[in-house]
Amino acid sequence: MDFKVKTEQRVAWGDMDAFGHVNNVVYLRYFESARVKYFDDIPELAGFQGAEIPVLANVSCSFKKPVVYPDTLTMHVGVTKLGHASLQMSCQMISPKVGLAAVAECTIVLIDVNKGHSVRVPNVWRAAIEKIEEKTF
Template sequence: MDDFIEQHPIHTEIPVAWGEMDALQHVNNVVYFRYFESARIDFFTQIGLFKELQTASIGPVLADNNARYKRPVTYPDNLLVGVTISDVQTDRFMMHYTVFSKAQQAVTTLGSSLVVMFDFKTGKKSVLSGELLASLKSHEKQV
């Protein structure tokens, strides 16, 4: 687990809830997108992305969202969802998620999201502010 935390200094811990399991007795596939969302929101909060949404009505929307399931997860467990950023451009960037099971001491799921900035006033794509662009670039990793 120490290696995971070292490789993913930006991570969110999420407890697995009993109700997230399905009839096959493992966490349902759709739940992982909620886990990704929780980690994404934590990251956005850390870099101040929501301030721009409040002041300029410019914020993130998902253009693409993917998951690759490597191992089933069951209750009880606590997951660490690591976030890395790549492909930062003026109006978009990629977020990568790595889900680590504390119970299994293994990576269980990989995911990614293409995040595009959107102007909610005009209904059109927008660019990242200089401050947000610099913050994302400081977190960018080659994937």
């Protein structure tokens, strides 16, 4: 995948666990930060204001190589599928020291918090995502 959005993530000393590498839960936090940055960079989507919000429905992570302090990772993130009420995202964690460290995939569902059920992805969201990804879903 040709990722359009990239962000840097510094590894903190406290991110490591007793085994001397970044803890697996921290990888998921790094991926979360990259996903949020993707949306924060879209003025129409920043802050998720209103009744319709994205909710993480599923996430998976394949750990490729351990990461240790100090390091600065490049997080590559993008939307791979855009459905009627959900979207799929992919994220790669690249370390200048070890290369590809992990890959994450997730499904995000758009819900109406007042009604408690999924809603269609608004056209403004779809247009903004398609502009970033430089393709039509």
